[in-house]
Amino acid sequence: MIDINAIGSQLERELSQVESLQELQQLKAKYLGKNGLISLAVKSIKEVPQEQRKEYGSKVNQLKEFAEELLKRKEEELKRLQVDAELSKEWVDLSIPIEPRLGSYHPLSLTLKRIRDIFVSMGFSVEEGPEVELEDYNFDKLNIPKEHPARDMQDTFYVNREGYLLRTHTSPVQVRTMLSKRPPIYMIAPGRVYRRDDDPTHSPMFHQVEGLAVDRHISFRHMKHTIQTFLRAFFEREVPVRLRASYFPFTEPSAEVDIGCILCGGVGCRVCKGSGWLEVMGCGMVHPRVFESCGIDTELYNGFAFGMGVERLTMLYFGIDNIRLFFENDLRFLRQFI
């Protein structure tokens, strides 16, 4: 007969020395493997004399259960230790200094917001229209019929659907607003526009802000005053303003608005090309044909409209000399605008 108690205490002793899962595996084989000490004891049960077999057998089975339980617990403990050891190797160094960086507004966003605020303070609403626009709204309803040479003024991106294009100006928002609202209308429409242009002063996508006022008894003087007030607020100083006769199919009379060069003060420099004046927007009294195509009674109402380039105004305000800087996403440039 094998000494069952001795095997149990031997196992406990040896188990306390085990430090790795590999060692544990070996110990398991030594006791519970095919020829392990406990397995041999199980086999020996049938050799024990009849009268002692029952007691001996139950002792052996208890030992076996005891051993299995002990080994299982040890295995769990070793696995836990292993995970702990691995976790303590991987750690995050919370003491590494990270410089937090606040974002900043794009210079064009800053200008758009300032333009919006100035006009809203004068009682204008802000309207929007789609960038993929109906040819009818972009041209025809603005008195630019199919064969009109004025269509050449604006090299257009056409889209793959008859009757649609990328709007070449924000003026179609005038049309949309007049078609959907009754006068009096005082609105601006900021947004992206597209033209087939690409050089240091032109980008194929740029921004405009359109303005429209429709009411009874609107005169050219209202327009001039509104534009002057806006430019003074925008450049934060008194600026000389000059209206120069011009042509747009959707306004009559039409004018270009010049301001005294804000870089040289009117003496003449590279930016104003020696003239002392800078062109900043187009404007005019809304053409009766535009009113007619938008269902506005020309006996009762008249109005003025204007359109300005946001990139141009931003370049003048901040003294930026290349339009591409707005679209290259160079953080060294962008971070200068808070």
Ligand code: PHE
């Ligand atoms: N739509 C014109 C342009 O893009 C600008 C403009 C708007 C002129 C409104 C007069 C009136 O050049």
